[in-house]
Amino acid sequence: MAVDRVLANLDLNLLMTLDALLRERNVTRTAERLGVSQPAVSGALSRLRRHFGDQLLVRVGNRYDLTPLATRVSVLTGPALAGVRRVFDSTADFDPSGLDREFTVVSSDYAATILGPLVARLLARRAPNARLRLQQTTPYAVDHAADTLRDADGLFIPHGFVTGLPHLDLYEDRWVCIVSADNPDVGDELYLRQLEDLPWVVLFDRPTAYAPAVRQLRMLGIEARVDVIVDGFLQMPFLVAGTRRIALIQERLATLMAPIAGIRILQCPFEVITLHESFWWNPMHTNDPVHVWFRELLIEAADELWPPIDESLPPSV
Structure with a gap:
């Protein structure tokens, strides 16, 4: 059986360069990423353009954009490289x-x-x-x-x-509420009515966000007063400490951060589902x-x- 002509002429270095070029959209940054010279990347880009019969990268003002063909190819290069790695790792x-x-x-x-x-x-x-x-x-x-x-x-x-x-x-965790260690409005127990009065620190605050604070409160008929929106859990304890704010985070993380950030951990005054991290x-x-x-x-x-x-x-x- 004849060897596939494309495979016979395949240069894996070109595949790596193509993947990097489509990600970086810049010859200099691609060279830095691959640890090669800029002329080497420019030469590879010329070969790739001849192979595809397409410019791949076109200048728009001070930047380069992908051509429609390059956009389609860009979703294939990552899986292709992963497949090559799996072959040679086996x-x-x-x-x-x-x-x-x-x-x-x-x-x-x-x-x-x-x-x-x-x-x-x-x-x-x-x-x-x-x-x-x-x-x-x-x-x-x-x-x-x-x-x-x-x-x-x-x-x-x-x-x-x-x-x-x-x-x-992998493991289980559960959601807990955290407040500042010196929060004067919260005692040893947290009451449901306090969840509407206290200002909240929440994650993302969008329908598909995976921190359920706002969603859970709305299910309880409580409209949270959102004070701060963050894009990570680690910021929450420090934004709660020294304030009247409250947040909902994982117990493992709360336990780790409590002595550092100066917060108290309280059981939620509503039923929480077990978090199954996978x-x-x-x-x-x-x-x-x-x-x-x-x-x-x-x-x-x-x-x-x-x-x-x-x-x-x-x-x-």
Whole structure:
């Protein structure tokens, strides 16, 4: 059988350059990203333009934009490179100690803080040449999880926001309320009526955001008085401390941050669902030996976490 003519002429370096060019849209930044000279990238761009019969990048004012063809190609280069890596990472006897690659996980700052250090520690021990990239998530990344996972090894996100993709349940947590340690309006117990009076710190405050504070309150018939909107959980305790504000965050994170930020943790005066933190991935990774090994590493890291429920929390009314 004749070898496919395109594959016979394939230069993997061109594929890497194409992927970087379509992401950076700039020859100089692409050269810096790849660690090569600018003339080398310019030469590769010329070859790619001849191959596709298309300019790929066109100047618009002081920037370059993708042509329609380049836009279509840009969604294919990431998965193509991932496939190539999987081929060359696969060996009869997989030995993680010799693994030299980067694992990219899209994560909230909460999951990165709680689970990230454990994963990084195990990865350094088992695969010292491997790297962990914890990439901050956004509402767009969650809303378009399938697209996000084309270029990442996985996504840390609780159940309820991603469907139709393989996942692995890692650990449980629960939502708690936090107030300043010296908040004069809140005693040892938190009352439902106080949730409407106290100003709130909330995450994103949009329908698809995965922090349920505003959504939960509206279900209770309470319209929250939003004082501060943030894009990460780690900021919340410091924006609550020394104020009358209140916020809803995960108990594991609240427990970690309480002595640093000067906050009190209180049980919510309404029923909260258990948070099931999970790892989601693109189906193309399911049978990849390296990815399977990485998922087993995540399970081992999650097993090192303490149980989330703190029975010493005071009840709320």
